[in-house]
Amino acid sequence: MNDEKVRVTVYRGSNQIGGCCTEISYKGTRIAIDFGSPLPEENTKELNITGLTCGQSAFDAVLLTHYHGDHVGEIGRINTDIPVYMGGFAKDVITAYKNHNHHFFADVDIDRIDELVAGTEITIGSLQITPILSDHSAAESFMFLIKAGGFQILHTGDFRLHGRYREELLSNVEKFGKVDLLITEGTTLSRKENDKDNYTEEHVENMFWDCICENKYCFIILSSTNFERFQGFSNCIDKYRKDKRPKGKYFVVDDFQKSLFEIAEKRLPERYQFKTKTTYAKNLDEGMANKGFVMLIRAGNAAHEALLRKYLEEYPSKTCLVYSMWSGYMDNVKLKRLTSLAHDKNRLRIIHSSGHVTKQDLIDFVDTVAAKNVIVIHTEKTKEMERLNNRISIEDGETIVFE
Numbered sequence: 001m002n003d004e005k006v007r008v009t010v011y012r013g014s015n016q017i018g019g020c021c022t023e024i025s026y027k028g029t030r031i032a033i034d035f036g037s038p039l040p041e042e043n044t045k046e047l048n049i050t051g052l053t054c055g056q057s058a059f060d061a062v063l064l065t066h067y068h069g070d071h072v073g074e075i076g077r078i079n080t081d082i083p084v085y086m087g088g089f090a091k092d093v094i095t096a097y098k099n100h101n102h103h104f105f106a107d108v109d110i111d112r113i114d115e116l117v118a119g120t121e122i123t124i125g126s127l128q129i130t131p132i133l134s135d136h137s138a139a140e141s142f143m144f145l146i147k148a149g150g151f152q153i154l155h156t157g158d159f160r161l162h163g164r165y166r167e168e169l170l171s172n173v174e175k176f177g178k179v180d181l182l183i184t185e186g187t188t189l190s191r192k193e194n195d196k197d198n199y200t201e202e203h204v205e206n207m208f209w210d211c212i213c214e215n216k217y218c219f220i221i222l223s224s225t226n227f228e229r230f231q232g233f234s235n236c237i238d239k240y241r242k243d244k245r246p247k248g249k250y251f252v253v254d255d256f257q258k259s260l261f262e263i264a265e266k267r268l269p270e271r272y273q274f275k276t277k278t279t280y281a282k283n284l285d286e287g288m289a290n291k292g293f294v295m296l297i298r299a300g301n302a303a304h305e306a307l308l309r310k311y312l313e314e315y316p317s318k319t320c321l322v323y324s325m326w327s328g329y330m331d332n333v334k335l336k337r338l339t340s341l342a343h344d345k346n347r348l349r350i351i352h353s354s355g356h357v358t359k360q361d362l363i364d365f366v367d368t369v370a371a372k373n374v375i376v377i378h379t380e381k382t383k384e385m386e387r388l389n390n391r392i393s394i395e396d397g398e399t400i401v402f403e
């Protein structure tokens with residue numbers, strides 16, 4: 001509709017975490033934000049939107065906040081003549097996954113994706129959009145500041161305020177002035193985890209430091225694209241190599257992980273440098289046994305499992321497995337198999353913190369940005385939502401009109 005009103009439609013995300021998609025329209029311009037996959041346990045019914053995934057195209061662009069599958073997993077279904085935007089880092093990560101395993105993003109034409117640059121405003125029809133570098137377990141996650149005439153919308157994407165970049169994010173947000181509408185993620189509102197279990201990334205790094213000081217042989221299970229966590233672990237290894245004996249502790253990853261590290265080092269060198277990374281080869285076995293190591297292992301990799309078994313058998317008091325992901329993923333059969341090997345010998349260590357804003361930080365954030373209206377997505381409906389000021393209740397498929 002070509003009037004002066006701002007319209008916001010939540011197609012999916014008012015009552016589930018994965019696969020959010022929100023439309024913002026103003027003076028005939030229509031954009032959608034994120035087009036990902038639901039989490040496995042959620043309603044996975046295919047999301048079809050006329051003008052976006054079927055019928056004659058009616059959207060001017062789709063903007064993607066970050067590379068997590070629940071935000072980009074279904075972009076291959078977007079009509080091919082609609083421009084798609086994401087950060088250059090995110091684009092490189094998706095390309096790496098596509099090259100690594102042809103099942104990933106099989107239907108996505110990477111060349112159609114235009115790159116967004118943090119802090120650089122773009123204009124799409126009647127809307128001005130600025131991507132803001134955020135703080136999340138995916139590197140280069142964006143919040144979007146969207147100007148529709150004098151009406152300002154802040155779409156948070158996924159974020160938190162206990163990572164290393166919280167201060168940078170908050171200082172950026174303070175510059176916006178008024179926020180007429182905040183569209184925010186609310187993952188932890190509907191999860192059981194306690195705010196106090198969400199440590200800062202610095203605290204996670206300290207826990208890992210203690211762990212590698214106590215365990216000469218340290219296997220880790222961690223999402224390949226959680227670069228901030230990897231950076232913390234890498235810092236610990238560098239420090240160990242400098243200050244502790246034996247010298248030369250290895251940081252062992254596979255070729256795919258190395259290629260992802262190289263993307264991070266190229267795209268955000270001021271944030272990511274993995275100095276001591278080494279790719280595994282048989283001829284390292286003796287050196288690793290002598291000098292100790294931190295090694296990334298993957299569920300379903302038989303060689304990794306064999307190595308973990310060997311060290312747990314031969315050096316039980318010097319070996320541990322660090323599990324550094326959301327506890328919910330541990331229900332996965334292959335992951336369970338690996339973690340139970342260490343758990344049975346009391347050598348499993350959980351060192352983790354959420355990528356999502358805590359309940360209290362979210363309540364405070366709503367007040368910090370002085371949001372006049374708040375729409376919560378990326379959450380299941382819960383009573384906890386009522387703690388947020390100025391919240392508008394919305395259902396999937398519903399449109400709210402702002403005069």
Ligand SMILES: [Zn+2]
Nearest residue numbers: 066068138158
């Ligand atoms: Zn995410």
Ligand SMILES: [Zn+2]
Nearest residue numbers: 068070071158
């Ligand atoms: Zn998400």
